[in-house]
Amino acid sequence: MSNVSHPEGYVVAVLGATGLVGQTMIAILEERNFPVRTLIPLAATSGGRTVHFRGADIPVKQVQPESFDGVDIAIFSAGGAASLMYAPEAASRGCVVVDNSSAWRMDANVPLVVSQVNPGALKPHNGIIANPNCSTMQLAPLLKALSDAAGLERVVVATYQSVSGAGAKSVADLVQQRATVVSGGNATSTIYPHAVVSSPIPAIDVFLPDGSTKEETKVVNESRKILDLPSLRISATAVRVPIERSHSEAVHVELSRALSPDQARAAFAGMQGVTVVDDPVNHAYPLAADAAGSDEIFVGRVRTDNSVEHGLAFWVVSDNVRKGAATNAVQIAELLVKMNLVHGARHDA
Amino acid sequence: MSNVSHPEGYVVAVLGATGLVGQTMIAILEERNFPVRTLIPLAATSGGRTVHFRGADIPVKQVQPESFDGVDIAIFSAGGAASLMYAPEAASRGCVVVDNSSAWRMDANVPLVVSQVNPGALKPHNGIIANPNCSTMQLAPLLKALSDAAGLERVVVATYQSVSGAGAKSVADLVQQRATVVSGGNATSTIYPHAVVSSPIPAIDVFLPDGSTKEETKVVNESRKILDLPSLRISATAVRVPIERSHSEAVHVELSRALSPDQARAAFAGMQGVTVVDDPVNHAYPLAADAAGSDEIFVGRVRTDNSVEHGLAFWVVSDNVRKGAATNAVQIAELLVKMNLVHGARHDA
Secondary structure (H helix, E strand, O other), X not given: OOOOOOOOOEEEEEEOOOOHHHHHHHHHHHHOOOOEEEEEEEEOOOOOOEEEEOOEEEEOEEOOHHHHOOOOEEEEOOOHHHXXXXXXXXXXXXXXXXXXXXXXXXXXXXXXXXXXXXXXXXOOEOOEEEOOOHHHHHHHHHHHHHHHHHOEEEEEEEEEEOHHHHOHHHHHHHHHHHHHHHOOOOOOOOOOOOOOOOOOEOOOOOEOOOOOEHHHHHHHHHHHHHHOOOOOEEEEEOOEOOOOOOEEEXXXXXXXXXXXXXXXXXXXXXXXXXXXXXXXXXXXXXXXXXXXXXXXXXXXXXXXXXXXXXXXXXXXXXXXXXXXXXXXXXXHXXXXXHOOOOOOOEOOO | OOOOOOOOOEEEXXXXXXXXXXXXXHHHHHHOOOXXXXXXEEEOOXXXXXXXXXXXXXXXXXXXXXXXXXXXXXXXXXXXXXXXXXXXXXXXXXXEEEEOOOOOOOOOXXXXXXXXXOHHHHOOEOOEEEOOOHHHHHHHHHHHHHHHHHOEEEEEEEEEEOHHHHOHHHHHHHHHHHHHHHOOOOOOXXXXXXXXXXXXXXXXXXXXXXXXXXXXXXXXXXXXXXXXXXXXXXXXXXXXXXXXXXXXXXXXXXXOOXXXXXXXXXXXHOOOXXXXXXXXXXXXXXXXXXXXXXXXXXXXXXXXXXXXXXXXXXXXXXXXXXXXXXXXXXXXXXXXXHOOOOOOOEOOO
16 A cells, blocks of 8 residues: 555544544544545444534444555544554554554654654654653643753643543533532532542542552653653643643743743743743733633743742643644644655655 | 630630631631630621521621720631731730731741641740641641651642632632533633633732742742741642632652651651541542541642652642631630630740
């Protein structure tokens, strides 16, 4: 299948097409006018559903290895198990997979890419590209800016993650919890052990033997890989909050050299896709509701952290479903096209 | 008025008696069977309201300097302006004031006390005792435990503060915002520039010239004073979240000496009023909803922070209206009685 020319665009498959991120991926492919010749929406079980794309309702097909025959680019957001099973199948058929699960991110042979941070890592690839975790995604461009400007010594992050990070079911669960509270009831979750409407929950993904969560470990390991700082000292507490959309993060960093808040704001503003919102006296700081629907990463509350030499603190907010997942995956696909990496530029080619 | 004996108890005034914290103070005086001979509920404007105490409805009086004639102990929770005006008036009349505002906390002549951390600071006093900020309150006993066990080098805190920290009006505002969202509307706040129901808001109290908020500065300065560690390196990001009751905090500390998570849990458990809830694999970690109504400080998610030598991370939750405000104020009053400091034991006596 390699070296086929696509004068009219690419055959693009989306696995997990009916999920919150998958649907957003399809919307963003259309929004950004990605050169799609044919869209193939796939799901673990099709259930007779359709997705809307460029004015048409396209039937969702049940995924099987042969689904990827003739596909140029496949964007996956169907969980780790599906990615482990189907990404190699797709890659072996000459398709480039952009995978949003955690399955391949830390594989040494798989690039892990934030579009504006490390596009160069795409070349070479072996047919599978990993899309970072949402919490990592919105932080990486800011850490990159600081690393370039003044060197990174240590990073401490506390997250305020919206329920949409756990998919459409979690959003519906919060909506139901809110309705229960409003009607005077005692809210419980239909899917989790605790109700987020009444408690921030410091438990995202599974717990590891060292007491951290897998989500917290993702922030650590993925940041190191994306920034190519394998020994970066970074630590996180990941917390779910009763917000529908967008993740917020409180970040305290220690830099190698002095950097004033003004210099930090300038460094942040110099990153593509980053908007500085920092006029707190006039109530302007990044807010989840303002970020929802945008592809930008918003940063504000930039200030000196006096508790350490060359300390800096800031507040980062981005739409976790868009830049945190779907948009970056599409941006990776755009880079693959731009860098001529859709076919024939593989490690083993 | 000094050295009067009170065989049947004390005359206790509560200023701000109709507020959320004031009402809770009165409830806790009754719950804990504080030796009240006469309760005098006071407010800036009485409005003909009453408070319930020991089965009776007691009229709220409008405060004036003479309100404190014959009063032994006055507990204030009516804001900084009222405290600045009336605390000296009360003290000059021989009354001991326990003040929940920020007005006197950093005054070198005013003890700032968390009941189980630094009760010794009450002696001597000049008639005014300050009750710490809620965010500081729940953290101080844990920092004290760590400081004693392994020395404190640096503390980084991110808070998840409930709306009740801003009073009953803010709770009603969140309730209204939730109802608006549930009915499909676009929530706005009736009192703040932004709606917390859809965004964590990194802005509590006013902004200072260095870009921090007064709330964040309180955590820094009050912790140093309470712990008697004037140069403690500590930094905070304070954030409001759409939760009605209890504050949560993600804390990352650097200790002077090695301390395992098990040793840290033992040190925490050794503090009066601290409960360790730390079995995350079985979904047990401190939660705001579980803490609501309790006087305990709950700590969990205790784990090593590998990003720094002798690093430790944990998650702290407590009812901000109770231990974070009303309960500690009553506990201070109890200490004043126990330590014979209600009368005649002043600095200038």
